[in-house]
Amino acid sequence: MTEAVSRPTLEAVAARAGVSRATVSRVVNGGDGVRAPLAERVRRAVEELGYVPNQAARSLVTRRHDAVAVVVAEPESRVFADPFFALQLRGIGKELTAHDNQLVLLLTEGRADHTRVARYLAGGHVDGALVFSLHLDDPLPGLIRDAGVPTVFGGRPHWSADTGAPDPGVVYVDCDNRGGARAAARHLLDLGRRRVAHLTGALDQTSAVDRLDGYRDAVAEVPGAYDPRLVVEGDFTPAGGERAMRELLARCPDVDAVFAANDLTALGALRVLRESGRRVPEDVAVAGFDDMAPVAEQTDPPLTTVRQDIEGMGRLMARLLLEGLSGGRDRERTTAGGPGARGKGVILPTTLIRRASA
Amino acid sequence: MTEAVSRPTLEAVAARAGVSRATVSRVVNGGDGVRAPLAERVRRAVEELGYVPNQAARSLVTRRHDAVAVVVAEPESRVFADPFFALQLRGIGKELTAHDNQLVLLLTEGRADHTRVARYLAGGHVDGALVFSLHLDDPLPGLIRDAGVPTVFGGRPHWSADTGAPDPGVVYVDCDNRGGARAAARHLLDLGRRRVAHLTGALDQTSAVDRLDGYRDAVAEVPGAYDPRLVVEGDFTPAGGERAMRELLARCPDVDAVFAANDLTALGALRVLRESGRRVPEDVAVAGFDDMAPVAEQTDPPLTTVRQDIEGMGRLMARLLLEGLSGGRDRERTTAGGPGARGKGVILPTTLIRRASA
Known part of the structure; x- marks a missing residue:
């Protein structure tokens, strides 16, 4: 344990530079009104003494911590097992680093810890929060609203009767889950497949519900394609994909195409299809969602x-x-979400990528 | 973006409970001197109003944030690619959650961001820090010392001429890298192998240096076993293991055993051995380090x-x-490190696990 050692103080910097404490404070906090030669002397003294401005004191002036919290509403083990989160964090990290903001990842063991997360957010340690992978009835959005920190959500948040009316100020970023799913299912139908199944994601998440809706849009367009037994619930994991695929084969051995709610689910489905002796795509065509590197390119066959x-x-x-x-937020609050979306959403487009599996 | 909405205030709680503001403050901050029935009324009002105590205000009283920072001195992409960190974070998360402390993971893109990390640590947002995967000449230990936050290091920190004398208060936890490596190399020699190679880890980390020393201890005991060409530098990744193994085969095609500095390095080595048509363990015996689930059990052959x-x-x-x-730290500061260790280290034991690869 490092003992608290004496850190160079503001006073020491002032003495070294031969200026007043107030002058040092103004320079350190980026304020104006200090003549250039004086400011230069202060900066030199700061460097020579290795002075680290006290962030807490500084933020009393600037009201900024230059730190942003990221909250993934999943247990820590899931965060590390699913490359989706690593990719999203990489994007967040690049942007924050480019603006010299610290990424503060708040990890939890489970939903019971969300109150503690909200307490940390409310405690004035970060300027805002990025929150993703919300599940239905998660208390987190309400807790965060009460904490009063500016927040952007990843994925359209749920607005159920329990959580009350949507906060009109909520901003979220999502992809076109419904449109993308519709395109994938249509592609399978266009291949001439007539028993097109869907292995869903975790249906307490809006992304899974929206992808299921997209699948339904597509099969509704083809007479005779709709059969509720062809929809089996998964949970966005490879193990869930295996379970769902086994269930599907037991229910509908004549299935000739599978649209999986994400690539990890498809990975599990491919394993079970191989075990069962079915060829992909000859016997069963398979499509996923995400195009997650390197998963989708390395499946057998490529997805x-x-x-x-x-x-x-x-x-x-x-x-x-x-x-x-x-203060420039209104400029970016542009696109409204699709049907059913409330709050202010930015919806990113999706693209169907054709490889060997379908 | 969630707008700052009006949160229930201390005053509102006081009004609801029919007590003074000071009484509410004492109850909320865990202070004594409030009669039980009054305290109960305050607690009920807190609950009914959904009052979240302002952590910043509370910590002015308690001087605690109930939050601990974790800093991994690796780029964020590496943190998510190497399951070692996920396992270590899981252990940390469990212990912190058990004590209702928030795990605050400070991610970086690289060493250039370490000053920003130190600024956050110095800013009074956490009670202490856990720091691991330090590299030689990393400015982080010095920056953290200057930040004045209590710290425990994972892995013995470097003390080079550049970083100055060790802080006598430093506490670290490490495993017996040298003893474990010695046991692995001895095991390969005991199998009768005489061309026992070592693929090292990143040699700017003490764990890699200590494992190399353990390998040298073992080969020094067997006449004729030492050959410097049998040591090739890797970097603790599978790709590094592949590169090192290729280099080794080019240098010493007669190699009959490989001790890899960690399981991921062994994974890369196994791939290259398979490509080259060598059988494991018949032609080349292979041993790793970590026994990292699920890597070590799922290699072919098991490691x-x-x-x-x-x-x-x-x-x-x-x-x-x-x-x-x-305040109870002295009780736990027990074991000193092995030869060369400075500061106060707790060294955990290692065990050789025999599977099919050697």
Whole structure:
């Protein structure tokens, strides 16, 4: 444990530079009104003494901490197991670093810890928060609203009867989940497949619900394609994809195409199809969602999937928050979400990427 | 962006409970001297109004934030690519959650961001820091010392001429890198192998240097076993292991055993050995270090390796820090490190785990 050692003080810097304490404070905090030669002397003294301005004191003046919290509403183990979060954090990290803001990742073991997260957010340690992977009935949005910190959500938040009316000021970034899913399912139908199944994501998340809606849009257009037994619930993980695919084969052995709610689910489905002796795409065509590097390119066969720019979504969330903090937020609050979206959403486009699996 | 909405104030709680503001403050901040029935009324009012105490104000009284920073001195991309960090964070997370402390992971893009990390640490946002994966000449230990926050290091920090004398108060947790490496190399020699190679880790980290020393201890005991060409530098990643193994095969095609500095390096080595048509263990025996789940069990063949308790190391780091913060640190400052260790280290034991690869 490093003992608290004496750090060079503001007074020491003032003495070294031969100026007043107030002058040092103004220079250190980026204030105006100090003549250039004086400011230069202060800066030299700061450097020579290795003075680190006390952020708490500085933020009393600037009201900024130059730090942004990231909260992933998933247990810490999930955050590290799913490359989606690493990609999103990479985008956030790049944007924050470019603006010399510290990324403060608040990890939790589970939902029971969300009150503690809200307490940290309310405690004045960060300028704002980026929150993603919300689940239905998660108390986090309400807790964050009460904490009063500017927030941008990744993924459209739920607005259920329980959580009350949407906060009209909420900003979120999402991809076109419904449109992308519709394109994937349509592609499978266009291949001439007539028993097109869907392995869903975790249905307590809006992304999973929206992708299911997109799948339904597509099968509704083809007479005879809709069969509720072809929809099996997964949870966005490879293990969930395996379970759902086994269930699907037991229910509908005549399935000839599968649209999986994400690439990790498709990964699990491919394993079970191989085990069962079915060829992909000859017997069963498979499509995923995300185009997550390196997963989608390395499956056997390589995966046809719906690309969304995960890293770019992270960057955009960070940019919207920082612009909001510096007062320019209204410029970026442009696109409204699709049907059912409330609050202010920026919806990023998706693209179907064709590989060997469908 | 959530607008700052009016949060229930201390005054509102006082009014609801019919007590003074000072009484509410005392109850909320865990102070004594409030009669039980009054305290109960305050607690009920807090609950009914959903009052969240302002952490900044509270910490002025308690001087605690109930938050601990974790700093991994690696780029964010590496933190998510190497399961070692996830395991260590899991241990830390469990211990902090058990004590209702928030885990604050400070991510960086690289060494250039370490000054910003130190600024955040100095800013009074956390009670202490857990720091791991330090590299030689990293300015972080010095910056952290200057920030004056209590710190426990994961892995023995470097003390070079540049960074000056060790801070006698430094506490670190490490595993017995040298002893474990010695056991692995000895095991390969005991199998009758005489061309036992070592693929090192990143040699700007003490763990890699200590493992190299352990390998040298073992080969020094067997006449004729020492050959400097059998040592090739890696970097603790699978890609580094592949490169080093290719280099090794080019230099010493007669190699009959490989001790890799960690399991990920062994993973890369196994790939190259397979490509080159060599059988493991018949032609070349292979051992790793870490016994990292699930890597070591899922290699082909399963990997003989040196087990260290990575999650336990994380837990212990967190426990030592929390005990230090509550004033009980001297009890736990027990074991001194091995030869060459300075500062106060707790060294955890390692165990050789035999599987099919050696």
